[in-house]
Amino acid sequence: MKKNGAQILAQCLVELGVKYIFGIPGAKIDALFDALIDTPIEVILCHHEQNAVFMAGIMGRLTGKPGVVLVTSGPGVSNLITGLLTATTEGDPIVALGGNVSRSMKLKEAHQSTDNVRITEAATKSSVEVSLAENIPEIIENAFRTAQTPRAGAVFVSIPQDVLLEDASKVKPIALSPPATGPAPxxxxxxxxxxxxxxxxxxxxxxxxxxxxxxxxxxxxxxxxxxxxxxxxxxxxxxxxxxxxxxxxxxxxxxxxxxxxxxxxxxxxxxxxxxxxxxxxxxxxxxxxxxxxxxxxxxxxxxxxxxxxxxxxxxxxxxxxxxxxxxxxxxxxxxxxxxxxxxQNELDEKISKGKSLKGELLHPLRFIHDINQVIDEKTTIVSDIGTHYMWLARYLFSHQPHHLLFSNGQQTLGVALPWAIATRLIRPEGQIISISGDGGFLFSATELETAVRKKLSFVHCVWCDGAYDMVRQQQLIKYNRETAVAFNRINHVQFAESFGAKGYRVEGSEEFLPTLKKALLDEGPVLIEIPIDYSHNRELFEITREPGH
CATH class of the missing domain: 3.40.50.1220 (TPP-binding domain)
Incomplete structure (x- = not known):
């Protein structure tokens, strides 16, 4: 049976055990999207390539096998960079596939013509371009091996449009077991x-x-x-x-x-x-x-x-x-x-203060106290970046690997919602609660439609203060004033509902726990807007431990 480059590439991905691919189609890569229709792989359409690579990255972290993202040429590829850099820095295996113009147009000025390899190589472990369809199986196998080998990270493969249409009938997929290594000497x-x-x-x-x-x-x-x-x-x-x-x-x-x-x-x-x-x-x-x-x-x-x-x-x-x-x-x-x-007592005393903190605004320690009343060993907590991440990283304990998720190496804004979506795909059981600030949430908020479309259930909490507070606090410490960190408040409940999701607003500290319990019983994605008490945020940034003290 005659097969072109797109079809053999799709077959390679099946043989390598890929179950999900995240991405956005386009003319330079549509032959591969078409070939994937005839495979058991589920393609998850996203609203921005950066969010797609975030989803692939957390899938790689949780499964240990490379997550796959698929995009078109030009801006489709360039929009991957933040996610690729995050994955490579933080040890998450990804194989990113990007379209490009046909080989005959590579050195000419042309629509969406880009040197894909050069623009991705600084953010990846390896970046290559396929020159012949017959090389696809070995290139894809090497990409998966490189991405998965510790320290894991992102690998990018550029695929010219005409390579996808070239005859590849004489080659077969290669899918080898990852090489095993021994202990230290x-x-x-x-x-x-x-x-x-x-x-x-x-x-x-x-x-x-x-x-x-x-x-x-x-x-x-x-x-x-x-x-x-x-x-x-x-x-x-x-x-x-x-x-x-x-x-x-x-x-x-x-x-x-x-x-x-x-x-x-x-x-x-x-x-x-x-x-x-x-x-x-x-x-x-x-x-x-x-x-x-x-x-x-x-x-x-x-x-x-x-x-x-x-x-x-x-x-x-x-x-x-x-x-x-x-x-x-x-x-x-x-x-x-x-x-x-x-x-340990010093740490425990700090955490235990949350129980008694009350007011119109919810204190981070009260949030942590309340969330501890509903989570169990199967619960996955997903954190975005901001001062909320610092509170959670220090004072929320988890006792299962990869059940409390942070972007730590690059501290990349906007990961929480895409990560929650991908986590639910591979963890159908157990609660998922994701948390972001109102600044970070807007980086990837459009993926709420993706969660609604795929009928994925999780609760996303948005801590609202109308600013990029992690930046603001450092500005105030350094310069005693702030700049370019405040923005208008939005109605997150209406925002959620406009996408077909449920939305709740917490009006005081006593409302959060019952609202969270209710939200966890709802089907589909649920958003909870939480006016947050950041009055003690300065202490997160103060250096109080000097050598010997």
């Missing part, structure tokens, strides 16, 4: 174990790769045996289960003012697992550059003057941790338990 594991044994105040710092399920399992085994005090970055949320919370002193990031920062200050050995400096730059937490650091990761450390590990365990993280745990002594109680308990 034995001598480096032994050296790490020796340093562990000698340390008086060791600390585990969990990074984004800790959230991979196999890694989280081995981290839990390690903690069960050693009881080492532990902190995490925002993207490592959910690694620590309830029965190991006595080892956990919360999350750290952005500003040095958390109980976990004091733990870092006093540590004589910091063991990072799957950590990337983009999550919490070591210039903040290791200012003097004097910390002894063990780096456990898939890839060698990116060296800073403040991040120069004395031992690097490079290899499969879960296999490395399994061997390391075998060499470590068993402890019945948490190391430095009295100090750890004091820091």
């Amino acid at each position: 034995k001598d480096s594991i032994e050296k790490a174990a020796s340093l562990f044994a000698q340390a008086k105040t060791p600390v585990l710092l969990l990074g984004l790769e800790a959230s991979r399920r196999e890694n989280a399992t081995e981290i839990r085994n390690l903690l069960s045996k050693t009881r080492i005090p532990t902190i995490s970055t925002y993207q490592a949320a959910g690694v620590i289960p309830k029965d190991l919370l006595d080892c956990f002193v919360g999350r750290v990031g952005l500003f040095k003012n958390q109980p976990g920062d004091q733990l870092l200050d006093e540590a004589d050995l910091v063991i990072t697992i799957g950590y990337s400096p983009v999550e919490y730059v070591p210039e903040i937490w290791n200012t003097k550059g004097e910390k002894q650091i063990i780096h456990i990761d898939y890839k060698p450390a990116n060296i800073h003057s403040t991040y120069a590990p004395i031992v690097e365990n490079i290899g499969d993280i879960s296999k490395t941790l399994r061997l390391l745990t075998e060499q470590l002594p068993t402890r019945a109680t948490v190391q430095n338990g009295e100090k750890i308990a004091k820091l």
